């Protein structure tokens with residue numbers, strides 16, 4: 001008896017999204033290590049915390065695939081991009097990454113809609129909402145560095161920004177509460 005409740009196409013795009021979230025986690029880890037090496041310990045902590053959140057996203061999707069009786073395929077993760085040129089470039093690249101991830105999430109939602117797979121459509125709505133938070137926070141980061149003077153920001157301004165970031169989460173509420181076991 002067939003118990004797999006996901007189509008082949010949806011299984012493929014969901015597995016691709018698992019890899020995408022793992023890749024996002026590596027990107028935040030890489031940027032966090034770079035920020036720490038530049039002396040931005042607050043920004044580094046923020047980026048490391050977010051790397052963990054991306055891992056949670058990955059696990060949430062992986063568990064969903066399994067719950068629907070389909071097969072998880074763990075693929076190789078592409079290497080993260082080169083180190084950013086500075087804090088301003090770092091925040092811009094984070095924003096670009098989140099916009100690209102939103103597109104990827106939307107393609108899963110679109111397919112679930114086309115296939116009338118309402119369980120998957122419903123599951124993906126959490127990610128749609130999450131991407132609004134993540135894009136919004138990334139925009140906020142770019143505003144902060146712009147106000148601080150962009151690449152020409154003074155040491156004092158960068159120091160304040162770094163301290164401000166130490167305890168921040170991209171999505172203050174869900175980042176603290178969400179785990180793979182408790183999405």
Ligand code: FEO
Nearest residue numbers: 021054057101134
């Ligand atoms: Fe899992 Fe930054 O999106």
